[in-house]
Amino acid sequence: MSDLPFTSATSQLKALRSGEITSRELLEVYLQRVEVHNATLNAIVTLDADRAREEADAADAARARGEDRGVLGGLPITVKDSYETAGMRTVCGRKDLADNVPRQDAEAVSRLRRSGAIIIGKTNMPPGNQDVQADNPVFGPTNNPWDLTRTSGGSAGGGAVATAVGLAGFDFGSEIGGSTRIPAHFNGLYGHKATWRSIPLVGHIPNGPGTGRWADMDLACPGAQVRDARDLAPILVATTGPMARDGGFSYTLAPPRARRLSDFRVAVWYDDPSCPIDTDVSGAIQEVIAVLRAGGAKVTIQPTSLPVDIATSHRAFEPLVYAAFGVDRTGITPRFAAGLAARLLQHPRGDALAALRGTFQSHYSWLKADAARHEIRQRWQEFYDEFDVVLMPVTPTAAPPHHGKLIDRFGRHLDVDGSKRSYWDQTKWNAIANIAGTPATTIPVKRNAAGLPVGVQAMGPAGGDLTTVEFAALVGAELDGYQRPPAFAK
Template identity: 70%
Template sequence: MSDVPFQSAVEQSRALAAGEISSRELVELYLDRIAAHNPVLNAVVTLDPERARREAGEADAARAAGRDLGPLHGVPITVKDSFETAGMRTVCGRRDLKDYVPDQDAEAVRRLRSAGAVIMGKSNMPPGNQDVQADNPVFGPSSNPWDTTRTSGGSAGGGAVATAAGLTAFDFGSEIGGSTRIPSHFNGLYGHKSTWRSISLIGHVPGGPGTGRWTNPDMACGGAQVRDARDLVPILRATTGTSAYDSGFSYTLAPPRATKLADFRVAVWGEDPACPVDSDVAAAMDDAVTVLRAAGAKVTVQPASLPVDIATNHRKAFLPLLYGALSYDRTGLTPAPNAALLARLIQHPRGDAGPALLGTFQSHYRWQLAHAVRNELRQRWFEFFQDFDVVLMPVTPTAAPVHHNKLIDRFGRPFEVDGVRRPYWDQVKWNAVANVSGGPATTIPVCRSRSGLPVGVQAMGPSGGDLTTIEFAALLGREVDGFLAPPAFV
């Protein structure tokens, strides 16, 4: 049984179907591991073990009765604490929601349950999804299972830790600027950002609770963090699709453009002066390119036809759109963070504080300018993907940094890239490309850093091409390190 907690969700589904293990046994196995390891990792912040046991028993009974089963039937999972879960508290890292227990599921959670998933609990995250770590004043920080002095990443950091450490089959999350991909990269997982608007975010906080639950925040997407890239396929098949009130519109996953590495046309974008990467990340990119060339893929490094550069994407499109989306939730605009923002603005007038201040209170006209840039870039990416199937990029400039223990950014939170101090929010810049384009992106764990931490890359594809980036990630992952269980938690 020692390898079962680290099996892929697809392997677990096969074992369940074959009667090699029951859903109830699988739930008990994960609950035991959560009890043993979560005190150190702080990945799972809310559990409902009795409901999980009951639902697992119902799943086993349905299987025994020969009833039609969903693609995730009996598989125990966790869900990011930003999704409303009926009867299970949804805190979103916020003090004002620490006792909030919804009476209905978020739409994506409802679909996961309909597909047969057993939701054991909720995973840790920062307040309001707004950080590149999983730390908040209600539950505290999640720690990386490869080195507990290191950050989990964020915002879906608790889910990445739980998945990597074998505390859940997978974690279902969300992102607006790399929140699934960054923690997947830091913890050695495959992480997926879905095509924009393909997964409903009704019941995601923010906007909810209240009438805000019906919003689908701009650029925000559903996603998941898994140990095997192909686990993402049944997850997407379970959750993609329009909301009931959009019944005149349909969303269909396009088939993968290729099923062998040799048939992929790969653009490699590994360098940009606005967001330099360290030698470990550069080595991971080089390793991936070497494998792709050996497999016969058509590889083009730094193609001249790239639709945008990092600086333009970030300043002219991502930041104003991001702050426009986040400005709906004003719970974070309290005296302490406001004072911190002012302090950073005084200390670094040309730093990140100015765009944050302007973006939060921007006019609709200014947002429309950014929206127009976004639409032009989406068209350019559409044209680019006529010649390429995926673009290979870094996820962040480094492997997981150490905990910085700052919930409020008073004077900046720099991190080092090969000994050079860089702004904290550089960690989202490579990810923001896919958030602006709207296309899917999948992380692939490639190798280990000089200090033994996981290092990944990401493959971005055309809108609707989720199965293309997932298939590419699965094939490349077989030829590089792929997922490895963190030794301290095996």
Template identity: 70%
Template structure:
């Protein structure tokens, strides 16, 4: 059964349909693995075993009666702790929500349940989604299953660990600047950021319960972390669609633009002076270039017509992301405020300055960034008339070591080829898709010098989720793909 724990969700769905396994059997397997391994990983911070067992029994009974509950019928999953779950703690890494138990599901959670998913528990994250690691004052940090001295990334780091270590079939999460893609890169998974607004985020609670559940943060998207790219298809089938209220927006999944690597038109963007990458990431790019060229794909490296460089993209991204975060002001307490001001004095050109300006910006300042975002989105729309995929790094390195600076967020750094770089560089390559609103899917390509996973991401046209997923699935067959962490087999 240990092999079953690491099967893709699609393979598990086939096994459930054939009667090889039952939903009850899968739930017991994952509950046992959580009991065995979660102490070392701290990935799953809330478990509702009895409810999961009841739902699994109901899923098995429905299948025996010939009823189809949906595309995720009977699959046991975890959900990022930023989504409301009725009757189950939703803490979002915040001390003020330590005892919060919602009375209703978030819209995406409701859709997952309606599609037959069995939600076993909640996965760890930073307070209010606002960090690049999964660590918070309520539950502590999640550790990377490839090396527990390393971070899992964030914000959906706990879910990535649970999926990579075989504690759940997959984790459903969210992101605003790489929160699904960064942890997937660090733990060797396929991670997906959906097209902006394709999955309603009603009940996604970084902004708090009550009226806050209706605040869908700018640029925030639903997503998931999986062991096989094609697992993302039933997840999107279950969750994509117009919200119940009528705001004039509708979304449907478009078919993939190509179904063979040879037929994809790929722009490879792997270098930018604002965010250099190390030799492991560069090596992964070289590996993929070899595969694509051998397959006969149209490949253009560093195309001249890219709509923006990293520095230009950041000019739009930083005001918008800090604007999105300002609704939740629970983190603006004396200790982090003092640390922010201290870092601003020490390094006026560092990351503390944009954070302070963005948190207290005027509406006019926000509108300037929004206008720039709209212009960049149009440029990307035009760019994707000639290309299907932009292949780029996820982060500059493999997973860095844990940082224990929950308060001093702008006092961190890490090294890229021996050169100290700002900790928040980890977000920069990801922010491109958050500004464009495009879907993006990570692909585990190889392991680096330290033995840690190295991934790349495929960004596609707005609405082209199935295009990036199909590309990731096809490419994943030709590179290393997902490998279970040896210590947790």
């Protein structure tokens, strides 16, 4: 039983189906761990133990009657606090929503429930999803279980920590520029960003609450963080598909392009002057290359046919992401505005200017960025005639220290092998898949000298979610893969 909370979701589901364990027993294992460890980590910010127990008992009773409870039948999970959950507080890190209790589930949450998942609680995040670390004025920061002085990443940092230390079967999150992949990389997990618009974001904040809940936030995608790459398959099966309002439109997950490393055609891209990486991340890339070559994969380093460079992709990303976030302006307080003005004076052409322009741009400017996005998407589609996946860094470094600058978003920096870089470089490699609209899966590779996890990511063709998942599973099996954080292993 001591190993159970660290096993894969697929193995737990198998044990549930066979009767080796009940949903209630598995839930109690997780709840006990939440009681012991969550105060130190601050991963789960709202817990609904009573309702979870009722649902677990109902799942067990249904299973005893021989009823099919779905692909996630009886599995306890957590959900990022940006998804509306009926009868359960949904704060999204915002003070104005501190007491917000929705009356209905987000569409993805509803699908998870219909597939049998039991939601234990909600996980921590930054206000409005607008940061690459999980810290907010309502709940405070989430700590990295590998080093409590370091960030868990974001925006889905709370969910990554909850999954890494065995507080739930997995966490269901969302992202717009790496919000599932960055925390997965920092905490030693597999993290997945789904193909754009394959899973509805209706009931996600932003754009909700209110009438905005019915809109899909531009660029954003659901995703999940798991301990085993193949855990992602049932999650995708449970949640992928159109809204009923879309009528005849349908979306079907394509099968994996390959099931052996020797059959994968892999492009490796890790050298770009717009976003240099440190020796730890470069070393992780080299370790994966060695595994691929040993496994017989066709590997091409820095192919000349790459559709874009980072600078080109990011020029399209910035106005689109700030326009998407511009729906939620609750964070534009006098203190934030003062900090933004100060950074504009210090660096008149820096990140603060891009944020200001993107938030208040004209519709005409947005249309130009949107057109650039779709032209890049077309180039990527053509690129995947030649390759199956692209191996890339997730961020330039392992998890950096907590920064303590919740308001001053553009006053932070990242140390990349002694070079001072923008803190927002953490989004650049990730935003490539957000612009392309394609799936991407992180792979835990190794631990650095400080004992921190270091991962990479595989990006694949639109609709090819199961291709990047299978690739991640095959590669991860040859490397460290998921390891339980030692301080929270008992």
